[in-house]
Amino acid sequence: MASACNSGQAVHDCESLTGRKNDGPGADGGIDVDSSTAVAQVKQTRAQVGRPDVQRLYGVACSLNNVALFFSANGYSLDARAWADRYGVELHESDHRLAKFR
Structure with a gap:
């Protein structure tokens, strides 16, 4: 995984929500974390x-019949x-002061 924060709190928080991480293609070319759901x-x-x-994340989630979760440091x-509201993509933002996602 080659996300800008691939070893940081964001990925840890994602993994705790979804169950496991994806070590697949990097350079932001794909999903950073995946699970069966x-x-x-x-x-x-x-x-x-x-x-x-x-939209790209949603397309991947739909093709796998999974929920789409997006985590962003800058909203x-x-x-x-x-x-996202219309199609049910869950958006999470970072709290820079606490370096955690909500």
Whole structure:
């Protein structure tokens, strides 16, 4: 896994929610964490996550018949939030002061 925070708290929190991590393709080319019931992506970027990233995760989750969980260090665009609400993608944001996700 080559996520920007692949050894940090975000992945640990994802793993505790989903059950295991994915050591598959990196460079943000895929799912960071997966289990039999959920897939998750973790982004630690300076920009907010946009709708296209949320849609891609949702597409993977649907193909596996799993729940989609997205973790972002800098939040989500309004368009991404609206799309996630409509399609049931769970969005989680980092609390920079505590370095934890909620």
